[in-house]
């Protein structure tokens with residue numbers, strides 16, 4: 001792929017990420033950190049990081065871009081990619097690909113739709129994907145495969161799960177237990193709920209920095225290939241389709257607003273991170289732990305809106 005960020009843009013891009021950091025670092029209204037997972041409630045909301053990695057592999061970072069945080073639901077992009085590689089499009093018999101219009105942990109649609117989750121990014125859908133990855137494995141092996149896959153995507157073997165976050169969520173994830181048991185009652189899960197959840201809670205507890213996350217998402221900006229290693233991760237079609245799902249479903253009932261304001265495929269997590277993809281241009285990760293009303297990073301969204309406006313990057317046209 002021909003890099004489409006010219007060398008004259010590079011100085012501008014570094015200046016821009018620094019300007020974005022300066023605009024948001026001192027802001028007072030930072031949203032609210034997720035407190036339903038006790039370990040996440042301890043995170044300092046004053047932190048802010050941004051990393052932009054262009055398709056030629058160059059990184060532009062500012063703020064706390066090298067501080068590891070809990071990626072939470074952003075990990076669902078990686079487990080979906082891994083599961084599609086394992087089971088192919090058969091995955092869509094288990095999980096739908098429609099926006100939910102409901103909160104990430106909602107149970108209401110599941111009853112109407114007989115335990116088939118709307119999409120792989122709401123909690124129910126991601127638990128069903130974890131259940132698929134579990135096939136033929138012990139939970140520890142499945143978790144190990146996911147960690148290896150994310151390390152491979154990011155080209156970074158230091159990436160690991162934060163065991164305290166995994167334990168904290170295992171002890172308090174009552175809603176996720178309900179979702180999993182409910183799906184199991186419809187015969188949608190192939191393993192006991194606690195095993196599928198063991199995989200799910202652990203991949204949500206992956207700790208990564210903005211720089212690592214932007215590197216891991218680069219294949220989605222670069223037609224399915226990882227420009228850092230030259231290796232093919234997925235086909236061009238599959239990369240486009242994962243981007244489509246991120247755009248439609250990546251921010252739950254805030255997905256429409258994110259598409260309107262930012263105009264790029266994105267996936268959020270309750271740790272306050274967002275991975276966004278500017279196809280053909282760059283992979284972007286932002287982190288600000290405070291969340292807005294739909295459970296998406298308040299300042300992270302605003303920072304991406306500013307980046308998209310200033311660069312002109314958009315999934316919807318030049």
Ligand code: GLN
Pocket residue numbers: 071072073074104105123169176201204268269270271295
């Ligand atoms: N692990 C979190 C949960 O299940 C993920 C939610 C999120 O990041 N939106 O509640």
